[in-house]
Amino acid sequence: MRLIRSLALAGALSCAAPMALLAPQAVASSETEAWAPETFTLENGMEVIVLPDHRAPVVTHMVWYRVGAADELPGKSGIAHLFEHLMFKATDDIPAGEFSKIVARNGGQDNAFTSWDYTAYYQRVAVDRLETMMEMEAERMTDLILSEDQVLPERDVVVEERRQRIENNPGAILFEMMMDELFEGHPYEIPIIGYMDEVTQLTLQDANDFYGYWYGPQNAILVVAGDITAAELRPLAEDIYGSIEPTADLEERVWPEVQPLAESMTLTHSDPKVRQEEWDQYWQSTSYSVNTETLEPHALDLAAQILGGGRTSRLYQELVEEQGVAVSAYAFSWTDLRATGLFGMGASPAMGVDLETVSEAAHAVLADFIENGPTEEELARAQSSMIASSIFQRDNQASMAQLYGSAAARGDDLDRIATWPQEIESVTPEMVREALARYIADQPSIQTQLLVPEES
Amino acid sequence: MNLKPLSLGVAGAALLSACATSTPVNEPAPVSVATPPPVVETVEEEAKTGLSNIQVVEASGGYSAWLVSEPAIPIVSINMAWSGGETSDPEGLTGATGLMTYMMNEGAGELDSNAYATRMEELNMSFGCTSGDDWTSCSMSTLSENFEEAMDMVRMGLTETRFDAAPFERSIEETLIALQRAETNPGTLARRALYETIYPEGHPYARYATPDTVQAVTIDDLRTQRDNIMVQDTLLITAVGDISEERLLAAMESTFSGLPMSGTTAVVEDVVLRDAPTEPVVRDLPQPQSLVAFTAPGVDRDDPDFFAAYVANYILGGGGFSARLMDEIREKRGLTYGIYTSLSSQDHLSRWSGSSQTMNERAGELIGRTQAELYRLATEGPTEAELEDAKSYLTGAYPLGFDSNAKIAGQMMGVRQDDLGIDYFERRNELVNAVTIEEVRSVAAEYLMPENFTFVVVGQPEELDMIGEYFQDSLAPSAEEEAAE
Numbered sequence: 030m031r032l033i034r035s036l037a038l039a040g041a042l043s044c045a046a047p048m049a050l051l052a053p054q055a056v057a058s059s060e061t062e063a064w065a066p067e068t069f070t071l072e073n074g075m076e077v078i079v080l081p082d083h084r085a086p087v088v089t090h091m092v093w094y095r096v097g098a099a100d101e102l103p104g105k106s107g108i109a110h111l112f113e114h115l116m117f118k119a120t121d122d123i124p125a126g127e128f129s130k131i132v133a134r135n136g137g138q139d140n141a142f143t144s145w146d147y148t149a150y151y152q153r154v155a156v157d158r159l160e161t162m163m164e165m166e167a168e169r170m171t172d173l174i175l176s177e178d179q180v181l182p183e184r185d186v187v188v189e190e191r192r193q194r195i196e197n198n199p200g201a202i203l204f205e206m207m208m209d210e211l212f213e214g215h216p217y218e219i220p221i222i223g224y225m226d227e228v229t230q231l232t233l234q235d236a237n238d239f240y241g242y243w244y245g246p247q248n249a250i251l252v253v254a255g256d257i258t259a260a261e262l263r264p265l266a267e268d269i270y271g272s273i274e275p276t277a278d279l280e281e282r283v284w285p286e287v288q289p290l291a292e293s294m295t296l297t298h299s300d301p302k303v304r305q306e307e308w309d310q311y312w313q314s315t316s317y318s319v320n321t322e323t324l325e326p327h328a329l330d331l332a333a334q335i336l337g338g339g340r341t342s343r344l345y346q347e348l349v350e351e352q353g354v355a356v357s358a359y360a361f362s363w364t365d366l367r368a369t370g371l372f373g374m375g376a377s378p379a380m381g382v383d384l385e386t387v388s389e390a391a392h393a394v395l396a397d398f399i400e401n402g403p404t405e406e407e408l409a410r411a412q413s414s415m416i417a418s419s420i421f422q423r424d425n426q427a428s429m430a431q432l433y434g435s436a437a438a439r440g441d442d443l444d445r446i447a448t449w450p451q452e453i454e455s456v457t458p459e460m461v462r463e464a465l466a467r468y469i470a471d472q473p474s475i476q477t478q479l480l481v482p483e484e485s
Numbered sequence: 486m487n488l489k490p491l492s493l494g495v496a497g498a499a500l501l502s503a504c505a506t507s508t509p510v511n512e513p514a515p516v517s518v519a520t521p522p523p524v525v526e527t528v529e530e531e532a533k534t535g536l537s538n539i540q541v542v543e544a545s546g547g548y549s550a551w552l553v554s555e556p557a558i559p560i561v562s563i564n565m566a567w568s569g570g571e572t573s574d575p576e577g578l579t580g581a582t583g584l585m586t587y588m589m590n591e592g593a594g595e596l597d598s599n600a601y602a603t604r605m606e607e608l609n610m611s612f613g614c615t616s617g618d619d620w621t622s623c624s625m626s627t628l629s630e631n632f633e634e635a636m637d638m639v640r641m642g643l644t645e646t647r648f649d650a651a652p653f654e655r656s657i658e659e660t661l662i663a664l665q666r667a668e669t670n671p672g673t674l675a676r677r678a679l680y681e682t683i684y685p686e687g688h689p690y691a692r693y694a695t696p697d698t699v700q701a702v703t704i705d706d707l708r709t710q711r712d713n714i715m716v717q718d719t720l721l722i723t724a725v726g727d728i729s730e731e732r733l734l735a736a737m738e739s740t741f742s743g744l745p746m747s748g749t750t751a752v753v754e755d756v757v758l759r760d761a762p763t764e765p766v767v768r769d770l771p772q773p774q775s776l777v778a779f780t781a782p783g784v785d786r787d788d789p790d791f792f793a794a795y796v797a798n799y800i801l802g803g804g805g806f807s808a809r810l811m812d813e814i815r816e817k818r819g820l821t822y823g824i825y826t827s828l829s830s831q832d833h834l835s836r837w838s839g840s841s842q843t844m845n846e847r848a849g850e851l852i853g854r855t856q857a858e859l860y861r862l863a864t865e866g867p868t869e870a871e872l873e874d875a876k877s878y879l880t881g882a883y884p885l886g887f888d889s890n891a892k893i894a895g896q897m898m899g900v901r902q903d904d905l906g907i908d909y910f911e912r913r914n915e916l917v918n919a920v921t922i923e924e925v926r927s928v929a930a931e932y933l934m935p936e937n938f939t940f941v942v943v944g945q946p947e948e949l950d951m952i953g954e955y956f957q958d959s960l961a962p963s964a965e966e967e968a969a970e
Contacts, residue, residue, distance in 0.1 A: 087887075087888040117806070133805065133878040136881015136882045136885075155881060183819065186819045190822035302669040305662050305666050357659075414609065424562075
């Protein structure tokens with residue numbers, strides 16, 4: 030490898046594997062007999078999910094909270110994420126700066142992550158250290174003690190994180206602009222990390238208010254994946270987490286309705302760092318959480334796979350292989366959100382080709398797909414790929430923990446994870462065509478153009 | 486899934502991690518410590534890595550596979566590696582080996598690119614190859630029921646490669662565009678600055694592809710690279726999953742027996758890095774935050790000091806929140822989202838490197854304070870507590886790298902490439918635990934003095950004239966320390 034390893038790391042600081050989270054997947058039907066999650070609920074309302082995997086004497090221990098960036102009060106953008114950072118500070122029994130060090134002394138790795146829909150904390154550790162991790166996680170659920178001299182430097186850290194992820198990255202700036210329009214009036218319009226001018230104003234009081242309101246066992250989910258059974262975990266969970274008093278009753282998590290996009294628009298962003306232009310197009314779609322009665326989310330996921338899910342996809346074959354107008358072309362379906370999801374496609378032009386040419390070519394491919402739907406053969410291949418990927422996903426206990434934890438945090442029916450492969454299998458070409466007709470054809474959308482600045 | 490395009494946007498925006506702790510290299514088994522709530526006793530026994538069950542499967546061609554049979558999930562992962570990589574790019578054709586690997590799944594036998602990709606999907610398999618300076622590698626995964634057919638696709642890819650003009654031209658265009666993007670990629674700019682500053686001129690490690698070298702490559706060059714690199718006598722294989730020794734051996738014989746027995750790769754000189762410049766090397770890039778990267782000569786993988794250095798690195802900057810740099814630069818001062826150091830070993834060069842990012846206005850401060858921590862560890866060594874904490878983590882977390890088939894296949898390949906021996910997994914934690922505080926002190930003193938490091942800054946950094954002052958400020962005793970004296 031020519032890459033300096035540490036530089037490679039610096040570019041990929043998001044510790045969780047976000048990709049793995051983006052579509053509910055599950056074990057194939059033949060596997061469900063041999064392998065099944067177990068769930069139970071503690072008396073204080075905390076849900077527990079156990080995902081056995083006995084290949085190595087290791088567990089992934091996670092606690093998820095049903096609160097995320099979409100629950101922030103006006104003017105307080107970024108508090109969910111800043112607070113997540115602050116959970117690594119002091120409790121009445123754990124001195125400041127010690128939490129992760131104690132995990133490390135136990136041979137564990139820890140981290141946490143925040144999305145619009147949820148916040149989660151985890152440790153990966155040898156199974157004989159699980160109890161210690163549980164006690165520490167239970168400790169900071171209720172006994173965190175914050176002070177100014179912890180909050181202020183950590184706020185600076187988050188500001189640097191924002192510079193690193195967003196300000197330094199023209200594509201991320203454009204994505205932020207797009208979300209602001211696609212979800213106008215809904216909290217998904219606000220960046221998870223927060224607006225710079227709001228993050229810099231967050232206070233100790235904001236953090237304590239957020240903690241006091243949202244953090245408690247009745248709003249939390251315990252997920253343990255790895256070398257453990259429900260029978261082994263239950264007494265530990267009851268003893269360590271079950272003994273925590275619930276905090277005040279939370280009101281139901283109600284977000285404003287997602288407003289349909291009034292009209293189509295094009296957003297552009299140019300930056301001297303851009304060397305290769307990019308075009309993308311986004312539609313509001315639906316999600317597994319919102320749309321529990323139909324197979325539309327499944328149909329849209331399959332549509333994205335067929336339209337732009339790799340080298341055999343229609344967009345790649347037409348734009349890259351046939352016409353040679355693009356060097357990459359793809360589609361995506363983001364259906365694992367608690368509120369409305371999104372669907373999109375995009376391409377990066379070949380040398381000397383402009384974005385209009387590329388987008389016109391993509392629109393022609395899409396128009397044909399909308400009109401005629403997928404062939405039986407295409408659909409079968411996409412179904413097989415997606416079902417197989419749910420089997421491959423079982424190779425990674427952490428990714429299984431994320432799959433189940435995120436679904437529980439969104440309030441999804443966990444049984445649907447196991448039946449997902451059969452549901453995917455039962456999607457017909459007609460259902461794909463209908464989903465495209467409903468969500469994509471003639472629906473308003475946002476196109477984005479990432480541009481090289483015009484020479485002055 | 487299908488989120489390729491969003492990797493910058495959505496992935497970056499949708500999920501933020503608190504810690505930036507992309508944990509150090511993939512090394513870590515359970516041990517001691519007092520935690521606040523409960524007190525856990527020291528576990529003396531060696532942590533199980535689950536790798537006492539490696540089977541060595543030898544093919545008639547002389548190459549072999551290390552196999553761990555794991556029936557729990559009906560999948561198989563195979564890794565292949567050949568010594569010989571981009572250092573064997575012919576003069577003026579830098580990029581040739583990389584372009585060759587691109588073609589390995591772009592059509593073979595009767596199947597053109599699209600037909601080959603379609604067949605891979607039908608078999609639920611993934612297969613692809615990559616190259617680095619010293620090695621060329623491929624990996625394949627599939628459902629175990631499709632294993633034989635998938636391995637036949639690998640056979641075709643490696644031995645009946647079509648090298649069609651269309652995917653070849655596409656690979657050239659993709660590479661040219663990637664080179665354009667690299668012009669504003671801070672990591673790439675920092676790397677190239679290091680090549681120009683401290684690498685011996687013309688050494689293959691310091692070469693990189695340019696539009697000229699890429700466009701000079703022909704399809705014949707790709708065949709030559711393939712036939713010289715992907716040969717039987719340097720082939721290493723690791724396999725993990727729902728597969729028996731018999732099935733694997735049969736597939737190895739039919740997949741790889743068509744490869745040439747041997748080939749010719751470049752003879753590469755060991756690198757001696759030039760002395761580090763006294764001032765940071767700056768590369769201008771219009772962005773609000775600077776990347777600071779630093780590199781010095783490191784410790785070879787087979788050096789008796791390697792594990793002492795490995796422990797020292799954990800204490801300095803490899804240990805996430807347990808590391809001194811993270812504590813000083815992020816936790817105390819909020820200067821950055823993350824700062825990390827690592828040891829890297831190539832066949833002909835070992836380096837000790839680190840990197841961080843901070844707002845342009847504070848780049849000088851970050852460098853000065855980082856240099857102070859290098860100096861402090863080099864001159865004072867670690868504390869006993871730091872040494873014990875490092876060993877607890879490094880041994881305790883080792884099994885975390887073995888909890889999936891894909892990870893086990895990767896770990897075994899790393900051990901094979903570094904030629905550490907099949908018993909390495911059993912010995913490794915003993916080697917960590919045997920490190921003494923004197924050994925860490927000595928290795929830190931030899932390698933970590935700040936003047937050994939070349940600092941590169943990419944961005945529009947300020948206050949670089951203040952580095953010395955921040956260095957002194959960090960080393961000055963604090964008010965409490967003075968009061969204590």
